[in-house]
Amino acid sequence: MEALGMDWLLEPLHQLVSWGAAGAMVFGGVVPYIPQYRDIRRTQNADGFSTYVCLVLLVANILRILFWFGRQFESPLLWQSIIMILAMLLMLRVCTQVRVANELNLKRRSFADFDPHHFWHWSSFSDYVQCMLAFSGVAGYITYLCIDSALFVETLGFLAVFTEAMLGVPQLCRNHRHRSTEGMSIKMVLMWTSGDTFKTAYFLLNRVPLQFSVCGLLQVFVDLAILLQAYTYARRPPKPMPHPAHPVSAKAL
Numbered sequence: 001m002e003a004l005g006m007d008w009l010l011e012p013l014h015q016l017v018s019w020g021a022a023g024a025m026v027f028g029g030v031v032p033y034i035p036q037y038r039d040i041r042r043t044q045n046a047d048g049f050s051t052y053v054c055l056v057l058l059v060a061n062i063l064r065i066l067f068w069f070g071r072q073f074e075s076p077l078l079w080q081s082i083i084m085i086l087a088m089l090l091m092l093r094v095c096t097q098v099r100v101a102n103e104l105n106l107k108r109r110s111f112a113d114f115d116p117h118h119f120w121h122w123s124s125f126s127d128y129v130q131c132m133l134a135f136s137g138v139a140g141y142i143t144y145l146c147i148d149s150a151l152f153v154e155t156l157g158f159l160a161v162f163t164e165a166m167l168g169v170p171q172l173c174r175n176h177r178h179r180s181t182e183g184m185s186i187k188m189v190l191m192w193t194s195g196d197t198f199k200t201a202y203f204l205l206n207r208v209p210l211q212f213s214v215c216g217l218l219q220v221f222v223d224l225a226i227l228l229q230a231y232t233y234a235r236r237p238p239k240p241m242p243h244p245a246h247p248v249s250a251k252a253l
Helices: 002-028 033-043 052-070 075-102 125-146 150-165 169-178 186-206 210-234
Strands: none
Touching: 002 075, 002 186, 033 075, 033 186, 052 075, 052 125, 052 150, 052 169, 075 125, 125 150, 150 210, 169 210, 186 210
């Protein structure tokens, strides 16, 4: 009798928790980029943020949307992809504006040049949009032709979540190359880690396709590796500035 009497309280509470979890899934993924976006706007310097992070997330979420047409998963994950694509376009826009404003080389580089040496280093935000539209068109056409193949659909789903799992790798490589995390927002990485942990737990509890859970765990490990870099490089003493051995002569000038 008491159990029946508590149902009126537990059922709406369970529904409220479910809505909260779904909302966190939809919007939680973009929250880590808010401090990085604000830092770039404030300092007018985007050197600490790898725009390849945007590339990885754009490709991953476009593929995830296409995967949804072959194997429909929970709606919050679909909306998360749409929101993330919009957020990454905003990040690309501010990074491009800041970089072009600080760049001494005035030569324009565009997507239409098809120069692999300048891939993802174009001079206009519209070039990035063109690239993503071209990728979406080709990937969408291939998906349309192969949508009846279960093997293709499962492979597409794996590529989508595995690409997203590689999200932190560009930042990890940049930090390793420079032996520094200067310019990278630690708040962003901490939010990555907490968000990916929550997301992976959500995947495991809601029995989503296996690809999501496996790649979610991989993503958490990459986040932890970046945090380890931040801790390691912060403990290193700064390199002393080199001093010239002899004063520069007027002739050398």
